[in-house]
Amino acid sequence: MLQVTPRRRGLLAITAGCLAVVAAATTALDDAVPAHVPPGAVASPDDAVVALYQDGVEILADGSVRPLPAGSGVTYLAGSRVVDPGGPGAVAGRPLADPGPDAGLRGAVLARAETSAAWLAGGRLPGAGTRFAALGESALLDLRALVLDGGAAVAGIEPHWRYVWPRDASFAAVALARTGHVGDAVEVLEFLASVQHDDGTFEARYLPDASGVPDDRAAQADGAGWALWAVDEVVAATARDDGPASAPSAAEVRARLSGLTTRSTDAVLALVATPDGLPPASPDYWEVSAPELTLGTAAPLLAGLEASSRTHAAWHDDAGAERAAAGAARLRTGIETTFGSAGYPREISGGPSDAATAFALPPFQPTPLRGADDAWRASVTDMLRPAGGLAPGGSWRRDGISWTPQTALYALTAASTGDRDQALHWLGWIDEHRTASGAIPEKVLADGSPAAVAPLAWTSALVVIALDELDR
Template identity: 60%
Template sequence: MWPRDSSFTAAAYARTGHVDDALRVLDFLRSVQEPDGSFHARYLPDASGVPDDRGIQSDGNGWALWAAWTVLDEIDAPGARDDARERLAPLVDASTEHVLALLDDDTDLPPPSSDYWEVHPTDLTLGTAAPLLAGLEGAMAFYRDGERWDRAAGAASAAMRLRSAIEDRFGSQGYPRAVSGGAQDAATTFALPPFQPTALSGAEDAWRSSVMSMLRPAGGVAPGAGWRTDGVSWTPQTALFALAGASIGEEEAAESWLDWLGTHRTASGAIPEKVLADGSPAAVAPLTWSSSLVVLTLVELEDRRIEAAAEAAAPAP
């Protein structure tokens, strides 16, 4: 059980009306959370511990906070919303406190950590910094919703400082994977909606420019331009490009990525983790992260179609 994948699963459940399922996923996250509020890379599904020594990965806190707000925001009934907020509060409080403790007083940035590349960190990556920003933005909204103004102010201040630091240190270089510079990776999507309330400065251009450097022979993308040149496309990163496109109004691009994902499913219809250079599916299937991203993209596209239809039907002023 990966906190990263689980957070996206909870968001997809909530966005499709399955709030109870979403809350159960986040309950599990809280049940395995470390005493200091952090998360390991992954946990055994019976909550008995971790399966290996991959260690702490701080992006899990960002994704958990983003998911918690996404779930709460889908609940309209006041009583049910209050109950869900109370249920999520321990996860949100512990995660927020941990993220706040990570930010350096001088740079306003967190320390390096493994991210979705699952490699030992040598430098801070956008794949760590941007999810933590998404988490702080989610925490701020969560606390405002519950009128916990002191905590909301703390999260808002930290989010503002972290956003400015990311725009300065990463954005000034075109949002590369590492704060020290170099090639871009799929974390350019993390600097865009739906993960951020508004796109970070220059992030849309960075997202567009990153595609060509990451394309692989079968038509999907690698985790990053600096990834090994093995010809393999990865469905989570391809689906991230679809969701980013849908969220910023690039609907044709989003639909094109979805078409590719649909074409490269397994014989049973599942989305695999990888697609080989010859177009055949490989590795884990189904992969929850990819499946959740597809669902979130479809919901975003449907919401945009509904909004467009409503605007078209509205009487002229």
């Protein structure tokens, strides 16, 4: 999850060992950077140094999840995030999942890994049969580990990320649904329904026990839009006949998610019931105050209304479908007239581009907004950072740090719009910058070192969805 305010952790040295590139080379794909991706930005003495707070996650015999210290480089039991008892017994002086002489505990550890492997086998592995098979499996297993009991999809296990952002949770639900784990996806969305306000709006983030919010951070209007997009993806996954027999039926999905859908649709329609069809300003994924409307708020709300129209149509609710479609048409016109005429900048008044340009394209919109594809391609130049990844936008601080959520977002958009070469480029970059234990970090420093929290739910979900798009 993006945090603009620097963490008060000090500038610690990166302790991670060499990066592990775990992907299996099972296909011969071109690794060359596509011609439309500019060369990397130049490193600067002002480049920031951020610690790698954790190397990955470990699932214990009792099912609880804890972080691995930076530089762990552990080996997991097949198909799981359970550390191999026969592997390293300690990291940084702290014992890992070593059952010791207790045969019962050893059996519990192995049983936990077997349960995970069975879960993995019960769905579809994104990127199977390609050089990204290991990346896809790792991202999906990390995502599963970040979905706690009760469907709380936390952004990360480290305390400062151990919250549920509606945006991140929605992407997690889509990734789970697309890989055949529809039941898990529904639980994630049910958690969102349980914390949603009666008027359909969401706070910025929630405590994982659904007891409330952790602070007085301002609400973010995009949450209702992302929830609607996720519901539509779950409904579409339910309609496919290639899922496990245990998956909930279409009728059950509707019964469990109709309240979330109705409230969220009402909330978005209320926001865009303005003369120009545009919502008011709201903080977005940048997690900062927003004195004026941003594309990062407007485009997700449009995606939500488009998705709501499809969901209501699938549920044979013609009136609901038409109502959402009418709101979407007005909002689309408003975005194209304002943001589009200026080249899709971050803010409605103009200025530098933003990674939210991707939200104006598939898979979030059924058809690209007018001029959005050109703007999306052009945005890479200002967002590129020295290590080869992307920053959240052209006006983001020049600290040399690449952000994996935005880089993975561009991989997804490229895959969804048919630009396979660029999708492979961005996915390859992410694969090359994982931690020693194979997790995708939130950030990558100018020298290529992984930094901040690992894994991050949003990035893991984006990678899974991007690989699924390439598989189609």
